[in-house]
Amino acid sequence: MSPEKGPLQLWEENQRQMGNIPGAEIARTLREQFGDVWAPLDSEGGVKPDFEPEMLSLRRKDVVSRFVKAVIQKEAHLVKPSIYGLSLERWIRGKNILGSYLISSAKQEKIGQVYKIAQANVSFLMRNSIRYLWLSASPVVKEHFLLPHKPSGREIKIKQVKKKGLSRPLHPSSKQPVLPPESPIHPKLKEALSGVNFTFIAPESREVLRQVFSEGAHLLTPPGMNPERWTLYRNIFGTFILSKAKLGQIGKIYGISGERARQTNEIVLEKLNFQNKISLKKKPQYRPKEWLLVKDNLGSEIVELLEQGLSADQIKSRFEIGPKRIQAVKALKMLREMGFNIKRVKDSPGEYLRIAQKLMREDLTDEETQVLLDQINGARGIEVLRASGVIISVRDFLLSAGFHFPLFKQQHFYDALIDAGIPLGITESIVQSGPQKGKRYYFFIAARHKKRAEKALKENPDLERFLENPVKQISGPKTEIPNTTKIQKKNGVVSLASALTEFNISYKNRLKLQAIKDALIKASEIPIFQYDTTCYILESDLENVRAFIKSRVV
DNA sequence: TACTACCGAAGCGGTCAGCC
DNA sequence: GGCTGACCGCTTCGGTAGTA
Incomplete structure (x- = not known):
């Protein structure tokens, strides 16, 4: 654009060259009437958002005037838009009528008389001219005319009058999406x-779409398409691929038929150039x-x-x-x-909670406690009440009290507890399978009777012998002595005899066995324990014992 | 067997431009 | 201003194929 000639002047010359004198006059008048381009800004100086071209209603004459002037400055008005059925003459005629209306105070009827057309036709031609100019305008110019707008019913009606092949209004049957009630x-x-991807199409298709969406390609309205319609289409598409809803359900949500929803998906794929590249089929195996x-x-x-x-x-x-x-x-x-x-837990925790709460009561008599303990059934009940700390198994209680006892001697303690008047609970559990298959019995007392029971048992002369650990260390550096339980359960402890089996030394060769034992004890390098007549070593010393035998004995 | 997607064809209603 | 035809968006219908 020449700096000497502004856009309005260029337009005027252009119109004169084409022999359109009234058009040239309009351009000249516009140039005289208007100064610089004015763009509506918000309070912070930014461009106001949410403008729709339809709001360039003739009733907003001021806005339309500024818009037309901005378009002319960019020379966008010089090129006839490629619109189906729009002749050059009709386009120029529309622009001239629009210009006449904007720069004069004349009513549309008066302008119609000048151009020898009806008022309705004047209005119609001007509206179309605005839209043609809007189409020709650059995005920068359009951006300057983004205005917040709440259209009235009448304006909505005006908004729906559009040119064929440009940006057709939504079909009257297109309703606002009626979303189903939120999932409960x-x-x-x-x-x-929240992190689960609930798409229902094939993962490979999902990945392709994810990439495209991440690039934002779907946000650009395809050429020649109504942005509002495109938004609707991609919403339909998105709802389909991101939900379990079938086409029929999608249609109901958006007020269209399921078939139309399918067609819409096709259109979106076509616009995004994805035909035959991805499948929108939903299969159960695609579900997360x-x-x-x-x-x-x-x-x-x-x-x-x-x-x-x-x-x-x-x-x-x-x-x-x-x-x-x-x-x-x-x-x-x-x-x-x-x-x-x-x-x-299997049983009603509410029931056990009730028992637990009662067992915590300090004023509970022994009889009442016994009644409550008798209500506890099965391993599950024990598990719940032990976890809540109101009962303790007799076995755990005895170990914590420092008693040493083989399993088969536990009956002594049960008898002693009963003799001491300590409430004792017993329950039976049936193990269906596994090494412990069969009946198992659990003995337990109220946790708050622990001290009382300990005192009673320790004062019982028949149980005095169980207070001494029968396991003795007979050789090696001084080490913590494992108790009978550890020995019986082979918990970190192994018998010396079992350690020798790998050297083909068994009980059948007692002389050799005894000789090795004696050698180990004499060397006193490895801790050796004795319980009854059997010698034990710590599992952690197993390698040392093997090395000793290899180097000294075998 | 029921459901769903897909496809093609036909028709409806609205918009638009051209013509008379 | 009314009529007409083209176009567009959409629905409906009938048939087919795939799938649970």
Whole structure:
């Protein structure tokens, strides 16, 4: 653009060259009437957002004038937009009529008389001219005319009058999306699932789309398309791929048919150049495994039951045997892995809570305590009440009190407790399988009777012998002596005889066995313990013993 | 077997431009 | 201003194929 000639002057010359004298006059008048381009700014000096070209209604004559002037400055008015059915003459005629209206105070009817057309036609031609100029305007110019706007009903009606092939209004049947009621998914579950990708199309297609969306390609309105419509289309598309909803459901949400929703998805893929590159098919195998928690609201239901204090088994029993229960078990496992606190106890914790609370009462008589202990059944009950600290197993109690006893001697202690009047609970548990298959018995007392029971047992002369550790260290550096339990359970302790079997020295060769024992004891390099007639070593010394035998004996 | 997606064809209603 | 035809967005319908 020549600095000597402004855009309005260029337009004027252009119009004169084309023989359009009225048009040239309009350009001249515009140049005289208006100064610099004015762009509406917000309070902070930024360009006001949310403008839609339709708001360039003739009723906003001031805005339209500034817009037209800005377009002319950029010479955008010199090129006829490529619009179907728009002739050059009609385009110029529209611009001239628009110019006449903007620079004069004449009513549309008067202008119509000048141009020998009806007022309605004047209005119609001017509206179209504005839109043609809008299409020709650069994004920078358009950006300057972004205005906040709340269209009135009448303006909405005006807004819907558009040119064919440009940016057609939404179809009258296109309603605002009616989103289904929010899923009643439990808030805690919702939070836990926040990182899960709930897309339902093939992972490879999902990945392609993710990349495209991350680049923002979908945010650009394709050429020749109504931005509003494009937004609607990509929303439909997005809702489809990001939800479990089928086409029919998507259609209901957006007030269109399922078929139209399908067609819309096709259009979006076409506009994004994705035909035949990705598949929008939804298959169960594409669903994330967490779908189990969302499907039929199973996860939320379970989380609610967890909040009520139910254990895993109790929740499981709420579902009828069959596929439902299997799903519930899977869901429980999944929720546990996700960090939900799920108790494994089977019986009613409420019932045991009641017993636990009563057992804590200091004023409870021994008879009342015995009644409560008798109400505790099975290993699960023991587990719950032990965990809550109101009962203690006799075995744990004896070990903590410093007694040493082989398992088969425990009966002495049970008898002694009964004799001392200490309430003693007994319950039976059946182990279905495994090495402990069969009946097992649990003996327990109230935790608050611990000191009283300890005093009674330690004062019992028949039990005095169990206060001394029968395990003795007979050789080696002084080490903490393992108790009978560790020896019986082989917990970090092994018999010397078993350590010698790898050298083919067995009980059958007693002389050799004794010789090795004597050598080890004499060397006194390794701690050796004796319980009854058997010698033991610490498991951690096993290698040392082997080395000793290899170097000194074998 | 029921459901869903897909496809093609036909038709409807609205918009628009041109013509008379 | 009314009529007409083209175009567009959308729905409906019938048939087919794939899948749970």
